[in-house]
Amino acid sequence: MEAIIIGFQTVFSDPITLLLMLAGVFMGVVFGSIPGLTATLGVALVIPFTFTMTAVQGLSLLLGIYVGGISGGLITAMLINIPGTPSSIVTCWDGYPMAKKLPGEALSIGVFASLIGGLFSSMVLFSIAPQLAKVSLIFGQWEYFAVAVMGMAIVVAMVSDDIIRGLIGAVIGVLLAAVGMDNITGVSRMTFGNWQLTGGISMTALMMGLFAIREIMDQTIDLHNVKEKMAIGRISLMPPWKYLKGTGKSLGIGSVFGSLIGILPGIGQNAATILAYNQARKVSKHPEKFGHGSPEGICASESSNNAVNGGALIPLVTLGIPGDQVTAVLIGGLMIHGLQPGPLLFTQNLDISGSIMVLYFIANIVMYIMMLGLMKLFVRIINVKLSLLFPALIVFCVIGVFTLNNRIFDVWILVIFGLFGYILKQLNVDLAPVILGFILGPLVERNLRTGLVSSNGQFSAIFERPIAVVCLAIAFIFLAYPIISKAIGKYRSRKVAAEHE
Amino acid sequence: MKKLLFAVLLVALALPVFAAGQAETATAQYPKEPVQVIIPYAPGGGSDILTRAIMKYIEMPQPLVAINIDGAAGMIGAMQAYHAPNKGYNILAHNPMDVVSYSMSGQTEIELWDELETICFVVDDFNVVSTNKQSGWKSLEEVVAYAKANPGKIKWGMSGSQTVNAADTVRVVEALGLTKYVTLVPYDGGAASKTALMGNHIQVETNSSADIRTSVASGDTIPLMVISSYRAKALPEVPTTLEKGIDVTTSKPRGYYAPPGTPKEAIDFLAAAMKKVVDNPEFVKTVAGLGLEANFVDGQTGHDKVAKWVEELKPVFEKLSAGNK
Numbered sequence: 001m002e003a004i005i006i007g008f009q010t011v012f013s014d015p016i017t018l019l020l021m022l023a024g025v026f027m028g029v030v031f032g033s034i035p036g037l038t039a040t041l042g043v044a045l046v047i048p049f050t051f052t053m054t055a056v057q058g059l060s061l062l063l064g065i066y067v068g069g070i071s072g073g074l075i076t077a078m079l080i081n082i083p084g085t086p087s088s089i090v091t092c093w094d095g096y097p098m099a100k101k102l103p104g105e106a107l108s109i110g111v112f113a114s115l116i117g118g119l120f121s122s123m124v125l126f127s128i129a130p131q132l133a134k135v136s137l138i139f140g141q142w143e144y145f146a147v148a149v150m151g152m153a154i155v156v157a158m159v160s161d162d163i164i165r166g167l168i169g170a171v172i173g174v175l176l177a178a179v180g181m182d183n184i185t186g187v188s189r190m191t192f193g194n195w196q197l198t199g200g201i202s203m204t205a206l207m208m209g210l211f212a213i214r215e216i217m218d219q220t221i222d223l224h225n226v227k228e229k230m231a232i233g234r235i236s237l238m239p240p241w242k243y244l245k246g247t248g249k250s251l252g253i254g255s256v257f258g259s260l261i262g263i264l265p266g267i268g269q270n271a272a273t274i275l276a277y278n279q280a281r282k283v284s285k286h287p288e289k290f291g292h293g294s295p296e297g298i299c300a301s302e303s304s305n306n307a308v309n310g311g312a313l314i315p316l317v318t319l320g321i322p323g324d325q326v327t328a329v330l331i332g333g334l335m336i337h338g339l340q341p342g343p344l345l346f347t348q349n350l351d352i353s354g355s356i357m358v359l360y361f362i363a364n365i366v367m368y369i370m371m372l373g374l375m376k377l378f379v380r381i382i383n384v385k386l387s388l389l390f391p392a393l394i395v396f397c398v399i400g401v402f403t404l405n406n407r408i409f410d411v412w413i414l415v416i417f418g419l420f421g422y423i424l425k426q427l428n429v430d431l432a433p434v435i436l437g438f439i440l441g442p443l444v445e446r447n448l449r450t451g452l453v454s455s456n457g458q459f460s461a462i463f464e465r466p467i468a469v470v471c472l473a474i475a476f477i478f479l480a481y482p483i484i485s486k487a488i489g490k491y492r493s494r495k496v497a498a499e500h501e
Numbered sequence: 502m503k504k505l506l507f508a509v510l511l512v513a514l515a516l517p518v519f520a521a522g523q524a525e526t527a528t529a530q531y532p533k534e535p536v537q538v539i540i541p542y543a544p545g546g547g548s549d550i551l552t553r554a555i556m557k558y559i560e561m562p563q564p565l566v567a568i569n570i571d572g573a574a575g576m577i578g579a580m581q582a583y584h585a586p587n588k589g590y591n592i593l594a595h596n597p598m599d600v601v602s603y604s605m606s607g608q609t610e611i612e613l614w615d616e617l618e619t620i621c622f623v624v625d626d627f628n629v630v631s632t633n634k635q636s637g638w639k640s641l642e643e644v645v646a647y648a649k650a651n652p653g654k655i656k657w658g659m660s661g662s663q664t665v666n667a668a669d670t671v672r673v674v675e676a677l678g679l680t681k682y683v684t685l686v687p688y689d690g691g692a693a694s695k696t697a698l699m700g701n702h703i704q705v706e707t708n709s710s711a712d713i714r715t716s717v718a719s720g721d722t723i724p725l726m727v728i729s730s731y732r733a734k735a736l737p738e739v740p741t742t743l744e745k746g747i748d749v750t751t752s753k754p755r756g757y758y759a760p761p762g763t764p765k766e767a768i769d770f771l772a773a774a775m776k777k778v779v780d781n782p783e784f785v786k787t788v789a790g791l792g793l794e795a796n797f798v799d800g801q802t803g804h805d806k807v808a809k810w811v812e813e814l815k816p817v818f819e820k821l822s823a824g825n826k
Binding site: 044140180183185188322329335407446454 | 543544545546547549550553557567568569570571572573574576577580581602606607608609653656661662663664684685686687688689690692696697699700702703714715716718719721787790791
């Protein structure tokens with residue numbers, strides 16, 4: 001509590017800090033909304049400029065970009081079905097169908113869900129940060145392994161209407177993630193002797209290839225059709241209640257899932273959105289509307305990706321452990337100013353840790369107001385002829401992917417997986433399992449192997465870890481549920497038939 | 502008024518001409534253009550901040566420009582530097598002991614540590630054997646006694662399994678006579694190993710002094726022994742391997758390399774400029790905050806030092822990779 005008060009004092013005593021916050025959120029929204037330019041890139045580009053600022057000013061700018069960057073992705077995701085950042089891939093599924101008919105309403109629901117996710121996670125950050133930090137310590141190899149298996153099981157459950165194609169997608173994802181140096185044994189896999197491949201396949205390049213380049217190719221087929229101009233009416237401070245009604249459950253699921261996944265280092269927004277979306281569909285009263293413009297789907301996706309941000313700040317503030325790529329860069333931002341992100345930061349630099357919490361909270365509110373205010377402008381930009389817009393977007397994708405790691409090789413990955421994604425799509429292979437396989441596959445593998453090494457090859461060691469066992473049990477239920485429910489259904493119908501006889 | 506404005510604009514336009522002309526005479530020799538430094542890790546990491554500190558304090562007629570190329574534990578950046586033009590305008594910031602591991606583990610046929618020109622080393626880091634506060638151990642002897650009394654109970658974390666960190670861990674464990682008594686667990690880098698130790702998933706770890714400095718300060722990590730021939734300034738109380746009679750003294754310097762065949766003139770210029778930075782007390786303070794120890798070593802001395810370590814490490818790496826098969 002003391003930290004929060006000191007944080008508010010520190011932040012509001014310096015007007016430049018607040019100005020930088022505005023600049024940061026704006027830059028974040030712009031980076032987030034342009035495919036190829038991501039929050040990670042924005043933060044990395046700005047880091048050198050924070051050298052000359054005070055620590056709190058620098059943090060203000062960086063946190064602004066972080067929050068703006070994750071939120072801005074929904075704009076292009078909804079308006080042209082191209083995710084601005086990988087964390088908005090899921091937003092396309094319902095955001096685009098809804099925005100086709102009601103662009104203003106869809107956008108305001110998305111922005112509202114981002115706000116709720118952000119505010120929920122910042123409340124988590126405010127209230128119980130030090131206690132929750134222990135979660136990141138309790139989780140060892142077996143827990144991570146079990147959580148990742150649970151995520152994988154959800155994939156299988158998700159594609160239950162076409163299991164084979166879903167599994168093909170997941171396996172492709174797992175195989176792609178396995179390319180490169182294996183960090184446990186230090187051996188190269190599937191690199192075909194090419195040293196460029198030892199670094200593996202860049203996640204941003206892969207996702208942007210599969211979801212931005214591929215989508216642009218998809219839509220180019222219809223380029224001869226005249227596009228209807230989008231127009232949005234007056235924007236109110238809250239989205240219309242008519243659409244917001246019934247989204248409570250998915251907002252809750254998104255916020256909780258996002259915050260929890262954020263606390264666990266190394267999983268990140270992309271997996272969080274997919275998992276939250278599927279869970280929201282499971283508990284929804286109208287699961288059939290998911291994928292056809294359901295506000296609930298938008299809420300699950302957008303609240304979860306923003307909630308990850310706040311969750312990821314918890315291990316950063318309390319332990320000095322980064323929760324995702326962007327917080328890893330934030331740690332550098334602190335070290336530049338001679339601060340030591342670690343267990344002592346929270347107690348010794350109360351002003352800094354308090355400021356991080358408060359700045360994150362403010363960034364979410366600034367993001368909400370700014371996104372609402374800029375919405376008309378976004379729609380006007382998107383109304384540009386697609387034959388002009390698409391080439392520009394491709395250029396941004398190339399620039400963004402290159403700048404993130406300064407390698408032309410990543411640009412080739414972008415192009416190749418744009419084409420590959422197009423082929424997969426023609427074969428009706430769902431691309432969502434590819435992402436989950438890519439993110440969760442390495443988590444399963446690495447943690448299983450480390451776990452086995454540390455227990456001398458005894459898999460039974462997992463049964464000494466209650467959290468891991470519970471997660472595995474849930475995974476099992478997910479996998480078995482369709483079979484069991486089918487069996488029960490058969491049994492019932494037989495019983496009914498028997499009674500009739 | 503219009504005329505005045507016109508004149509001012511004209512002068513303004515002419516200024517760069519003069520400026521450019523001056524630059525021309527001042528830098529008739531190397532460097533004539535900005536020098537690109539490849540940092541083979543992501544922005545914000547320890548290596549990144551070290552180079553940015555150097556960039557801040559270095560005095561050169563042309564600036565250093567940082568380029569982050571992350572991937573394969575620093576190997577992608579090193580390979581990119583190996584293939585870069587060798588006119589003196591492309592250099593590499595790297596940790597020699599990581600560079601050594603790329604060829605020793607068979608990742609590449611190229612002996613990068615030898616083929617690249619060593620410009621200089623600027624700071625030292627150390628591998629430290631530590632335990633956590635949960636274990637209650639205060640000295641290495643207690644660890645050894647417990648391990649021998651309870652075979653298999655102690656899990657010992659290290660960073661990677663084909664790295665100098667892993668090789669040194671294997672050698673230290675062997676020298677302590679614990680090979681059969683402890684389980685070595687490879688982690689995906691120093692941060693992961695540190696977190697696992699704090700959560701008591703492992704009881705002992707070998708990790709770099711820079712990685713553990715914050716948890717040592719908070720009392721969560723208890724350093725027991727520094728792998729070095731002399732005591733680390735950051736951990737003055739902690740005995741070294743040499744004091745314990747263990748003949749493993751590989752430290753972890755960080756330095757700069759240039760592509761093979763870079764002109765000696767350029768290398769000497771850069772080394773001299775960096776020596777000045779290392780002599781700057783402000784720089785020494787900055788890197789101390791990162792958990793590193795400023796220590797300038799010239800290229801030839803550095804290269805020979807690494808060559809000696811490579812000889813020591815070769816048989817250990819052979820054993821490590823045999824274990825994989």
